[in-house]
Every structure is written in structure tokens, then in C-alpha cells.
Amino acid sequence: xxxxxxxxxxxxxxxxxxxxxxxxxxxxxxxxxxxxxxxxxxxxxxxxxxxxxxxxxxxxxxxxxxxxxxxxxxxxxxxxxxxxxxxxxxxxxxxxxxxxxxxxxxxxxxxxxxxxxxxxxxxxxxxxxxxxxxxxxxxxxxxxxxxxxxxxxxxxxxxxxxxxxxxxxxxxxxxxxxxxxxxxxxxxxxxxxxxxxxxxxxxxxxxxxxxxxxxxxxxxxxxxxxxxxxxxxxxxxxxxxxxxxxxxxxxxxxxxxxxxxxxxxxxxxxxxxxxxxxxxxxxxxxxxxxxxxxxxxxxxxxxxxxxxxxxxxxxxxxxxxxxxxxxxxxxxxxxxxxxxxxxxxxxxxxxxxxxxxxxxxxxxxxxxxxxxxxxxxxxxxxxxxxxxxxx
Ligand SMILES: [Zn+2]
Numbered sequence: 001x002x003x004x005x006x007x008x009x010x011x012x013x014x015x016x017x018x019x020x021x022x023x024x025x026x027x028x029x030x031x032x033x034x035x036x037x038x039x040x041x042x043x044x045x046x047x048x049x050x051x052x053x054x055x056x057x058x059x060x061x062x063x064x065x066x067x068x069x070x071x072x073x074x075x076x077x078x079x080x081x082x083x084x085x086x087x088x089x090x091x092x093x094x095x096x097x098x099x100x101x102x103x104x105x106x107x108x109x110x111x112x113x114x115x116x117x118x119x120x121x122x123x124x125x126x127x128x129x130x131x132x133x134x135x136x137x138x139x140x141x142x143x144x145x146x147x148x149x150x151x152x153x154x155x156x157x158x159x160x161x162x163x164x165x166x167x168x169x170x171x172x173x174x175x176x177x178x179x180x181x182x183x184x185x186x187x188x189x190x191x192x193x194x195x196x197x198x199x200x201x202x203x204x205x206x207x208x209x210x211x212x213x214x215x216x217x218x219x220x221x222x223x224x225x226x227x228x229x230x231x232x233x234x235x236x237x238x239x240x241x242x243x244x245x246x247x248x249x250x251x252x253x254x255x256x257x258x259x260x261x262x263x264x265x266x267x268x269x270x271x272x273x274x275x276x277x278x279x280x281x282x283x284x285x286x287x288x289x290x291x292x293x294x295x296x297x298x299x300x301x302x303x304x305x306x307x308x309x310x311x312x313x314x315x316x317x318x319x320x321x322x323x324x325x326x327x328x329x330x331x332x333x334x335x336x337x338x339x340x341x342x343x344x345x346x347x348x349x350x351x352x353x354x355x356x357x358x359x360x361x362x363x364x365x366x367x368x369x370x371x372x373x374x375x376x377x378x379x380x381x382x383x384x385x386x387x388x389x390x391x
Pocket of ligand 1 (some may be wrong): 015030035
């Protein structure tokens, strides 16, 4: 019983369309930049609520049990995310500890609670209190919830340690794998989708306002963030990210050194993942964003569609460069065997975390609609229907 009366604004180019009720399997696309405006929701509010509750239970399991246990000479050392955060804090890197605690625990938990709050009301045909505020908060939280990246971090840590000692995966690891799948599903529930869900239920939800037009002041801010990320990229790669002390002696490891080591161990696939996430992705993000900002600034009219696609890629890969930071803190939590083996995070990890946060802020702050606007596309297309395509 879609009302179908209100409008849909494209968040990537700023065009506005009349909303058309969708059939199962359909999605509507922007006529101008081809971004998906809306896709048919397979689940009702009640079904989504059930998924959120299941996610909450898996979240508790993932954090209550250790991810892996490392055995060195018969002695075992278990580690969960919380252990890893505590060890990192105690090693003198509170900023790295805080960053990983937020991205791996606090913000995903807030995301689950917030969806429970919103869907708990919608499932019973009511609007939640503070609906508008909750939706704003949801949009702000989403890019920073990194459970899938953390899962990949655990897997990389397992491969790195496998050659050194015996490892036993824990219940936490399996729970984290399931959690990553659930969280990825829930990422699809954007504020926009929840709002249209409320409208379709016939609730008196606020109408989504066309996002405020971006101002050219954005250019200066984005350039400043890109420049800061470039500067931090140097210590992130030249300083060691961790130090390993064992009976065999002490050694420090840089990101690239770790990749070469993994390759040498024969784990070329994991080496490739770490190389792409830690070395290639940050450079790609910096180069791609600089290009996008520059082209928008000089009012370039060419390849607007492709530039919008490129922005979406930059947005999507943003959090994946956090991978190596998770690996380092996990290894630190596992490698606590006194003189036998001690692993500690090092300055490079803090610098690397800064690069990730700075590039993410730069990407989120830049508004791709500015490129369309500067290229002269001001007209709203509210008289037209959106393009309906079958998935
Ligand atoms: Zn568009």
C-alpha cells in the first residue's frame, strides 16, 4: 500500500524524482547518474526486527568467547577483541586501542541497538520516539562499523601465526564470521530505506528533505584532509607497525615487510589481501579523491557518470584499509609469552590508523553532487519518473 506520492532525491547527483511503488525484485535508478534510488524491500519491519535480535545474540557470542588460542611450548594464550584492545592500551598506544574498540565493538553495538529501537517500534505499527534523530545517527554510524574488516584481520593474524606456533580457532571466530554476514545485511537498512518503510506502512513519518546543497567551501576542507592523509602515509609505511621479541632475537616489522614475509611463507593470497588493503587502497583513495575534487573544482563536465561511480568505489573501500591495524592488535594480544615470544604494536600502527580515518573523513565530506552542480546540472527532474529495472 505504498503512498508513492513523495519524492526521491538522488544522493549522488542531486536529481529529484517522483517515487514509484516497486514490485518484488525491482529497483529504481537515477536517470541522470544511474545510482540506485530505491530497491524493493524483501523483509517487513517484523522480519528485520528478528534479524536485528539474532545479530545482537551473535554479537554477544562473538565478544564473550576468544577468537583464537595460541599455544607456545604447551602454554595457551587466548585472545578476543576486548583482550586485544586492553593489551594495546597497556602497551602505550591508547589512540590505536580506542580506534579499534570503537570500530570493532562500540559502534557496531550502537548500530544494533539503534536498529532495535527503530524497528522495535515500526514492527508494531508505531513511529519510534526521536525517529528523525535516530535516522541521522544511523547514517553517521554506518561507515565506521568494521566487523567484516575485523573478521578478515583475525584470519590474516591466524595465517601469520600458523607457521610460528599451533593455533586453535575459538567459538568467537565462528560467531564473528556469522556476525559479519548479519552486519553486512543490516548495512542495507539505510535511513532512506527505513523512512520509506514507515511511509509505506501509512505512518505519519517526516518527509525526507532534499539534502542541503553543498558549498564550494567543501573543497578547502577536503584538500586539507587529503594533504594530512598524505603526510601521515609516510610514517605509516616507514615506521614499524609492530615489534616481535622472541628467543631468536628482536625484530620490527613495517607493513610492506609483513607483506614480503607472508609471500615468503607461501601465503601469497593473504599477502595480496594485506598489500591491497594496506598499501594499494590508501594510495588509490588519495589519488582518486584528489582527481574528483580537482575536476569538480575546475567545473569539468566530462565523465560525470564515471566520476560518480568512482566516488562510490572510494566510499565502499574506505574501511578496508583498517585491516592491518586489526591484525597488529590481535597479534599483540596473542603474543604474550614473556621471554619466549612478545609482540607489541609500534608507532606505524597509530600513523596508519590516522591515514584510514583521514581518508574516510575526506571521502565522506566530499559531496559528489558538487561535481554535477559545478558542471551546470542544476535542474531538478521532479516531473519525471525514475527508471525501473529488474535486479
Ligand atoms: Zn543521480
